[in-house]
Amino acid sequence: MPRLAIAPEFPKELESLAGSVRRDVVVAVRRFLQSVTSAPHAERVRGARDERMATLRLADRHRGVVARQGDVYWLLTVLPEAEAWAYAQRLRIGVNLEIGVVEVWDAEALERIEPALRRSADSTESRLLSHVCDADLLSVGIEARFLPLVRLVASEMALDALEPLIPRTQYLPLAALANGGTLADAWRELATCRTAAVVPGPIDAGDLYAALRRSPDRAVFAPDAWELERILTRPDWCTFLYPQQHRLARTDRYDRPVLVIGGAGTGKTLVALHRAAHLARQGGGTVLLMSFSQRLSGDLAARLDTLIEDEVARKRVEVGNVDRLAHRVVAEAEGRQPTLAGNAELAELWREATEVSGTTHGAAFLLREWEQVILAQNLQTLDEYLNSPRSGRSIPLDAREREAVWRTIQHVVTTLRETGRRTLLQLAAEASALLSRSTGDLLDDSGPGREPYRHIVVDEAQDLHPAQWRLLRAAVPRAPNDLFIVGDPHQRIFDTRVTLSDVGISAVPRRLHVSYRLPQEILTFGVRLRGGGPADGLVEGVQEMYGYRATRPGARPTVRAYDSFESELTGLVAHVRSWLQDGVEPGEIAVAARTAESVRDARTALRTAGLAVRVTTLHGMKGLEFQRVAVIGVADGIVPAPDALTPAGEDPTARAHDLQRERGLLYVACTRARELLYVSYSGRASPFLPP
Numbered sequence: 154m155p156r157l158a159i160a161p162e163f164p165k166e167l168e169s170l171a172g173s174v175r176r177d178v179v180v181a182v183r184r185f186l187q188s189v190t191s192a193p194h195a196e197r198v199r200g201a202r203d204e205r206m207a208t209l210r211l212a213d214r215h216r217g218v219v220a221r222q223g224d225v226y227w228l229l230t231v232l233p234e235a236e237a238w239a240y241a242q243r244l245r246i247g248v249n250l251e252i253g254v255v256e257v258w259d260a261e262a263l264e265r266i267e268p269a270l271r272r273s274a275d276s277t278e279s280r281l282l283s284h285v286c287d288a289d290l291l292s293v294g295i296e297a298r299f300l301p302l303v304r305l306v307a308s309e310m311a312l313d314a315l316e317p318l319i320p321r322t323q324y325l326p327l328a329a330l331a332n333g334g335t336l337a338d339a340w341r342e343l344a345t346c347r348t349a350a351v352v353p354g355p356i357d358a359g360d361l362y363a364a365l366r367r368s369p370d371r372a373v374f375a376p377d378a379w380e381l382e383r384i385l386t387r388p389d390w391c392t393f394l395y396p397q398q399h400r401l402a403r404t405d406r407y408d409r410p411v412l413v414i415g416g417a418g419t420g421k422t423l424v425a426l427h428r429a430a431h432l433a434r435q436g437g438g439t440v441l442l443m444s445f446s447q448r449l450s451g452d453l454a455a456r457l458d459t460l461i462e463d464e465v466a467r468k469r470v471e472v473g474n475v476d477r478l479a480h481r482v483v484a485e486a487e488g489r490q491p492t493l494a495g496n497a498e499l500a501e502l503w504r505e506a507t508e509v510s511g512t513t514h515g516a517a518f519l520l521r522e523w524e525q526v527i528l529a530q531n532l533q534t535l536d537e538y539l540n541s542p543r544s545g546r547s548i549p550l551d552a553r554e555r556e557a558v559w560r561t562i563q564h565v566v567t568t569l570r571e572t573g574r575r576t577l578l579q580l581a582a583e584a585s586a587l588l589s590r591s592t593g594d595l596l597d598d599s600g601p602g603r604e605p606y607r608h609i610v611v612d613e614a615q616d617l618h619p620a621q622w623r624l625l626r627a628a629v630p631r632a633p634n635d636l637f638i639v640g641d642p643h644q645r646i647f648d649t650r651v652t653l654s655d656v657g658i659s660a661v662p663r664r665l666h667v668s669y670r671l672p673q674e675i676l677t678f679g680v681r682l683r684g685g686g687p688a689d690g691l692v693e694g695v696q697e698m699y700g701y702r703a704t705r706p707g708a709r710p711t712v713r714a715y716d717s718f719e720s721e722l723t724g725l726v727a728h729v730r731s732w733l734q735d736g737v738e739p740g741e742i743a744v745a746a747r748t749a750e751s752v753r754d755a756r757t758a759l760r761t762a763g764l765a766v767r768v769t770t771l772h773g774m775k776g777l778e779f780q781r782v783a784v785i786g787v788a789d790g791i792v793p794a795p796d797a798l799t800p801a802g803e804d805p806t807a808r809a810h811d812l813q814r815e816r817g818l819l820y821v822a823c824t825r826a827r828e829l830l831y832v833s834y835s836g837r838a839s840p841f842l843p844p
């Protein structure tokens with residue numbers, strides 16, 4: 154029986170074939186895998202640049218292109234006959250000698266570009282990589298056969314021209330060296346393509362099987378017909394992981410919590426899903442996979458159902474959100490459902506409290522003080538409050554003022570307690586207190602209030618409050634693989650700033666740099682809009698967007714100005730209609746606006762025009778993804794929303810944080826678009842829009 158690996162292009166090409174051809178191809182591949190009589194056999198390719206290339210006749214006038222070595226077959230794609238032969242002739246495959254992954258490149262295209270490189274090299278003495286000797290190039294995995302070509306590279310432009318033609322594992326270290334980086338920098342770039350250690354032992358350039366197993370983004374083995382069916386029919390994200398994603402998700406043991414930070418579309422959610430699945434398959438105990446809201450955790454649960462087909466393993470993962478967890482812990486301990494205080498009720502309480510205590514500070518100030526100083530540090534007494542830092546708060550309070558503020562806040566807390574109501578953050582604080590009290594070993598699952606999670610995986614971590622982090626810390630025992638956290642401080646849309654080490658989670662940071670969702674143009678637009686600058690939270694200090702990049706070019710975002718909101722809506726309707734006429738599915742289009750009124754108006758305008766697409770607030774876009782996105786009403790006076798900003802004179806730090814949060818919100822909405830982004834405004838543009 155052959156050992157058959159499938160490349161990610163194969164299921165994609167398969168999907169584009171006509172139904173009857175597709176069926177024949179699947180049957181033929183299955184026959185090939187099972188080596189039954191009448192199974193297709195590998196046919197040599199005359200004129201091939203790599204003698205390991207072959208084709209398989211898979212259907213009428215369609216052939217699969219395979220690379221083979223002994224009984225190992227790597228099925229690269231399926232194409233109409235003539236194209237398949239030509240494609241097979243062009244390719245070469247190799248094994249990266251430093252990290253052992255498989256490399257494939259279009260040798261014919263390289264032959265074609267060589268004269269042009271030579272001509273441009275002849276016109277100058279300088280060479281981009283003349284400062285690096287051959288031995289050093291080899292030491293960062295550059296193939297000996299590429300050296301003559303590398304020596305012809307005279308400019309950055311020439312290197313850019315090579316980028317799509319040589320394997321990424323060759324390009325990345327070369328680009329690092331060309332940019333003045335050291336060998337260590339080049340090696341670091343190469344190491345981003347290394348996967349979790351699936352094949353022990355030294356690298357053997359002649360061992361295609363081992364190289365394919367080290368390349369989960371390029372090849373997945375189908376040991377039997379059932380697995381083959383899964384590879385051919387499931388979404389690609391279930392099967393093929395990029396090297397960094399693979400390493401993060403599939404490492405068997407982390408001794409400390411892990412924090413994965415990455416920009417929009419770098420695959421954080423995907424890594425969280427695969428991590429949860431990996432832990433579930435290991436079978437060490439219950440996994441809690443969490444996202445920020447009920448809606449997002451609903452999405453995660455649905456995707457997990459697709460990812461984990463083994464019912465026993467699937468049952469080991471519970472999908473939830475932190476509020477639900479808090480609710481359950483408190484409900485179990487108290488024997489009844491806790492009652493939450495409503496927003497209107499709370500606003501009234503704060504108003505009443507300020508009147509009673511006579512403090513000069515307004516309700517918004519007091520609420521922030523409660524949530525960001527008192528609940529954030531879990532302060533229980535006036536004494537603790539008097540002696541605690543108030544980081545992030547720019548208005549100083551002397552001891553007398555602190556006492557007054559404490560009294561006012563206690564008025565609210567006491568009233569809530571007396572009426573048996575709580576806020577969500579209070580609930581989280583109480584739940585973590587309950588768990589901490591009753592824990593010893595949470596795996597010993599008897600006893601009230603205990604959460605027997607063995608692993609917790611957290612998505613959208615940037616918006617969790619310290620009280621919620623404490624709850625998560627208390628809900629899982631300190632043991633290897635306890636907490637796996639993914640987030641992006643630049644996408645924070647709520648007012649929480651946590652350094653994980655301050656809440657007892659000393660996490661090892663890891664980074665994802667490549668956005669697989671965004672084309673370069675939308676990514677650049679987003680980075681400029683977000684300010685590109687640092688964001689704090691999750692880790693100590695600040696996070697830069699440095700090194701965040703895309704893998705493909707695309708269309709530049711359209712920014713349109715209108716005279717009035719009515720004409721803006723007319724423009725929106727025209728745009729959405731043209732997208733639908735382009736053949737985009739309605740579910741792949743989203744429209745977002747900052748205010749509920751604009752959302753309502755846009756919804757009405759689109760509905761009246763008979764266009765059924767999703768319309769939501771900027772907040773509602775969190776964690777989602779669409780082919781095309783329209784963000785409307787991005788005007789001065791609307792984004793940032795004036796009523797979401799602390800008045801300038803009241804608290805400058807709070808205002809700066811509000812502005813950053815509003816920027817983050819717009820950034821989140823704009824980075825949901827996989828293909829096209831359309832932004833509009835009427836009147837003056839929002840100050841956040843790049844000039």
Ligand SMILES: Nc1ncnc2c1ncn2[C@@H]1O[C@H](COP(=O)(O)OP(=O)(O)OP(=O)(O)O)[C@@H](O)[C@H]1O
Nearest residue numbers: 390393394395417418419420421422423669670776
């Ligand atoms: N291994 C992969 N296979 C297929 N598609 C991938 C892979 N990794 C990333 N992608 C693409 O990138 C998109 C973004 O992935 P994901 O939603 O996990 O990113 P994210 O970092 O959580 O994004 P955000 O923070 O912006 O919500 C996916 O929907 C998919 O289109």
